[in-house]
Amino acid sequence: MVITNVFFFSSVMPITAHPAFHKASAYFKMRIKRIPVDPKTLEIDVKNMRRAITKNTCMLVASAPNFPHGTIDPIEDISNLALEYGIPLHVDGCLGGFLIAFMGQAGFPLKPFDFRVPGVMSISCDTHKYGYTPKGASVILYRTPEIRSHQFYALADWPGGIYASPSIAGSRSGYIIACCWATLMYYGLEGYVEETRKIIQATRDIADGWSKIDGLYLLHNPDVSVVSVGSEKFNIYYVLDGLRAKGWHLNGLQNPPGLHIAVTQLHTQPGVVEKLLKDTRQSVAEILKTKNMSDTPTAVIYGTNQKVPDKSLVCDIAKLYIGACYDTNIPATTTEIK
Ligand SMILES: Cc1ncc(COP(=O)(O)O)c(C=O)c1O
Missing domain, CATH: 3.90.1150.10 (Aspartate Aminotransferase, domain 1)
Known part of the structure; x- marks a missing residue:
């Protein structure tokens, strides 16, 4: 029997964490427990993160900062949880990694957000954002070579030779690097x-x-x-x-x-x-x-989304849109690829 839908492992993260985690979890058949933010402060309460941890929790996530509101999650508090439960904490510095690393020297000091915090086991950091590099390369840092080794893949008995690859992406452009x-x-x-x-x-x-x-x-x-x-x-x-x-x-x-x-x-x-x-x-x-302003395009899109109780419909439409962008039958002038 092939088990295709196990959803055994789960990770715990603020609701503001990037959809990239959801995408990865969907690919790996993992669950995500999303911790809501306080409606006023838009920050999480770490107590709620503690409550969401189970024996199947394999990762905690904190953003530094998150995309929606630009908030840095309470990394030291989440790290304490991570150490208490023996779960690795990943810091998503994709957006701001190349800023937070320099803010202290630029005169805007921050609390520690990196490997100075003992529960932090990995950090992601996009070079193509505030590193100003072309898209296609990024950085993932691990606290130890042992953790990093889990990313590597090798196959010894392939007729094409011994295969070994360091990352999910196979062939990569040396030009971008x-x-x-x-x-x-x-x-x-x-x-x-x-x-x-x-x-x-x-x-x-x-x-x-x-x-x-x-x-x-x-x-x-x-x-x-x-x-x-x-x-x-x-x-x-x-x-x-x-x-x-x-x-x-x-x-x-x-x-x-x-x-x-x-x-x-x-x-x-x-x-x-x-x-x-x-x-x-x-x-x-x-x-x-302007009294009685009629709805503008974005107001219509978000207003409609809020009225649709089953969000899978909205996802289906978004995927249809992506599919349409690949559809050669549609004249180029009717689609805009961002
Ligand atoms: C906070 C944050 N995390 C992660 C990502 C990574 O997203 P992608 O899957 O596009 O590389 C982004 C990209 O905008 C981001 O802003």
Whole structure:
């Protein structure tokens, strides 16, 4: 008998952890226990994480920071749990790894988030985000070579020879790795510290500016480079679409509704933060002035999603969309591949 649907092992993580964990769990037939965040602070209570641990829990996850609100999870507290139960803690530094590593030197000190924290056994860190390298290479760090060895695969009796591979991806481009290395060398420690200083400063300026706009409130104080806002006065997605019309491409959030900006090098150029704040003020003023505003595209999408009780339908539609992008029968002009 082939057992295809065991769901034996599970991992425990805040609900804000990236969907990449869900994707991996779906591939490996693992379960995820998602720890809700407090509706006001948008932070997890570590007590709830403790309650979710069972004998089948094989990993705890903390983000540094998470994508939706840019919050760094309480890594030291989660590490204490990890040590108490003997479960490895993975820190997802994919988004902010190349910022948090330099924030101390850039004048924005953080609590320890890495192998200084004893329960942390692995850390992921995307070079193509704040490492400014081309996409296609990334970093996973392990506390010990023994843990790393579980990633390696070898087959000794294949007619094609002895096969050994270090990662899930098989053939990989040496060109991407060379570009990644060259970029790291180009910036060097000083370059990364300087870029980090500018990005974190721009982040705080945006947070400060947005928090002063009547109708907007910060969902969380930005721990790193993400500023997220919501509104108690109007549908926040109107602002998202208003800013889109002015050329800004920010991300929509849900549960609670909001939008966020992940601040990049682009936003540190002269005048960019000021322009964003001016455009936001204008968009909000237009919304407040327009009574009975009709729904804008993002408001419709998120509004509809909230009304669909069975979210698998929404997933099916999203997968149909992906399929349609591959469908050669559809004229190129009708599909937009992001
Ligand atoms: C916090 C975080 N974790 C993980 C990932 C990795 O995602 P991907 O599967 O696209 O590499 C991302 C990418 O945006 C992220 O922001």
